[in-house]
Amino acid sequence: MTGPAATPTPAPADADLVRAYRAGEERAATALVTRHAGPVARFLAGAGADSGDVEDLVQETFIRAFRSLDGWRGEAAFRSWLLSIASNLLKDQFRKHRGRTIVAIEDSDLPAPDDPETALDATEAERILVAGLATLPRLQREVFLLRAQQGMDYETIARTLDTTAGAARVHYHHAVKRLKELVA
């Protein structure tokens, strides 16, 4: 007779991992990093971080987060909270460097599709989009990215970027309008 079928263990919630880490379990921190590093990296890269700095910025985001876990009230999703830290970090970095530098995507940074012609089009389109994003005000750029990359609703975006849902909606529509003009 066989035993009961093994049911897959559900992944622990972020709040449980945070509790475990605070109780001294370092594996919980590793699980949180593994779960959220990718989206944080994509947000930072899209928001204009230099490709060579992205990993350092992601690391610094997590260090700041783990050092100030008391600041996470658990109301916002852990990822939203991480992204707000990443956003502030990027803002500090731009301020430190006195204005942001527009980082063009290198050809070597992009995946090579099978069709060279399509690859060229994609590269060009992405380059134009990155350049367009760089011209937007910070809030417009970040609201747009949080919607496009993270799929966040306006309420979550508002909590992440410390603004209102109405303002986030307006920023998004301004960003789309401006990007359409630049990319079209």
Added chain:
Amino acid sequence: MTTELCDILSDKMPRVVRGEAAWTTEEAAHLAACSACAAEWRLLRQASMLGDRAAAGIDPARLAAGVLAGVAARRRQDRWTRGAWVTTLAAAAAIALVVWTGKNHGGPGVGAGRDSSPTVTADAGFHLPLAELESLDSEQLQTVLDGLDAPVGEVTPGPAPSFGDLDNHQLERVLRSLEG
């Protein structure tokens, strides 16, 4: 021109681009016909792929190790900074105490060098309230002082004094002092 359907599509685009929802037939038809919605849809699809390369280049295990090491290093730094502050504050407090004691007891405090008056002496105005000594006469006080002056090695550890060693007069004084 933006229609109500344009707003519905705009709100839904992030979920469709992430594969969490799909277009209905009506929405798909609108998307094919509306240039504004089509342009927004293209933008979102492009933007959703931004940073994929950067994210793929990150090794989570290595990153987690770096994060934990960074947190530990910052904690050590915090402890060191706190320790330095405590040491500085303690040193400042000690210096303040020495200066204050010197001023009040005529020692070499701040301004002592400017004051040429030799009238301040070590015992001027210095009181040590010891109620037990108040009732002793001069002879008894001298005995106590002699005992204090003697080097530790020279003090002969005689038998501990007891009430049996006192005469009637001394016992009377002890009782009076106890009764107040």
